[in-house]
Amino acid sequence: MIVTVTLNPAVDKIYWVDSLRVGRVVEEEFLTRATRSSTSAGGKGVNMSVVLSQLGMENVAMGFIAGSAGHVVARDLRAKNVTTNFVWTRGETRTNAVVLEEGQSRILIFIGEAGPAVDANDVKHFIRRYRRMLPSASWVVLAGSLPPGVDADLYRDLATMAREAGAKVILSAGGDALQRGLEAGPTIVKPDTREERLLEGRSLATRETILEAGRHIVDRGQAEVVIVSHEVTGDVVVTRDAAWEIRSSVPASELKNLVGADDAFLAGTLFRLANGEPMERALRFGLAAGVATAESEGKVCGDVGRIEARMNQVTVDRIS
C-alpha cells in the first residue's frame, strides 16, 4: 500500500478564459467571464493519490485539512476512490486559483494561498496517525509545501520514520523542507523547481548542472535517485549507476493543461516501481502519464489506455 502525505493540500479552482482582461483604470471594463471552471482537491501528494487510484493502486492520502475547503478536499478524494486519513485543524484549507487560456497550455495566473497554520498539537496527532499507517506502507510520498507553523525538519522526521519501518520514500519539495528532508536519505527526491531552480545551493538551469547537482546528492548517499524537471516535457534522472534524459515528442501545441502533469509523472513512475519494474521502464510510463495529463482537460489523467498510447512518444536516453 502507498501512503501520500500532503501537509498543505488545497482546493484547485481552475478557470478557463478566452482572453484575460485586466483593468488599469476604474472606468475601464475588466470583467472576464470564465468559459468554464473546475474545482478539485489539489496539492502534490493529493494529485498523486488520484492518479494512483485511477491506475488501480490502493493508497491512503494523509495531511491536514480545515474548514469548508477541507471538506471539498476530503469529498473529492473519496469520490475518486482514495482512502482519506486527514487531521482536522483550525482555519481554512488553502485555495489555488488558476487561470488558463482556452486552447493553450500556458498558465495565465496562478495564485496560491499560504494555507492555515498548524500547531504542535496538530502535528502530534498527525504523527500518531502516520505511524499507524507505516507497517502496511511499501512506499511513502512526502510532497508539497509545508503549512505555516510547521518546523522545516518535519519531512526529515517523517522520512526517517518511514525508512525505519521499511518503506521507501519519495520526497518532492523545495527550500528548507527539501534540504532537511535529504538528511533522512529518501529513496527518490524530486526538487520542486517552481520557485527556485536550486538543489543544495547548486543550479539546476542546464542538463549539465542538473547532472552535477544530482551526482552530488547520490554520491553522498542523500538519495538513491534524483529526478529534475528540465524542460516542459523532459526530465533528467540521476542514480548511482546511470543517468537518463527522458523526453516526449508530443508537440507543446497539443498540451492543454500543465497543472498536475508533474505529479502525474511521479505517480506513474511510482506505480510501475511499486509493481517491481526497473527504473528505466517506470520513468517511461511516468512521463507518458505526465503527457497524457497535460493533453487532457482534466487536472490529472490516470487512464492506462491513454497513458500507454503515449508510451511510444517518450524516449529514455542514457546520458551517463
Place this chain on the structure above:
Amino acid sequence: MNVREIMTKDLTAVESDVSVRDLIFILENAEMPGMPVVDDDGRLTGFISEKDLIRAALPGYFELLHSASFLPDLNQVAKKLTKIADDPISKYMRKDVFSVREDEDDLRAADLILRKDVMSVPVVDATGRLVGRVRRIDLLRHFL
C-alpha cells in the same frame, strides 16, 4: 455486494487518551456525530459519539427523569462538561463496539444500522484494523 464496495473509505478516528475537548473539536470539524476509537495499531477498540458526551455531562439521575423540565437548569450541565473537558475519552467511550468486516455482505451493515439505530458502522479488515465506515447515506446511495 460486499461492504468494501459501498463503504466510505475514511480512517478518521481517535485514540482513547484524546481529551473530551479535542474530540469535540474533531467531531465538529469533521462533521461526524460519532467516531471510532482505535489503538496504536489501528485496531478498533471502541466508539464515542456526541450522545455519549452529552450523557456524561448530564446528572447521573437524568435518565430516571420523565422530562428534562425536571432539571433545575442547564448550568450544571455546562459546569460538568467544563469539568470533564480534559478527561481522556476512554472514560466515556463505549467499549462494546460493533463493526462489520469489509468482506461481509452489505445487508449485514444495513441490518446493524437499523437494529442499533446508529448513523454509521465502523468497517474493519480481517485483523480488526479500521478501514472505513458505512453511513446511512452510503446505503441509500448504493440501493437507489
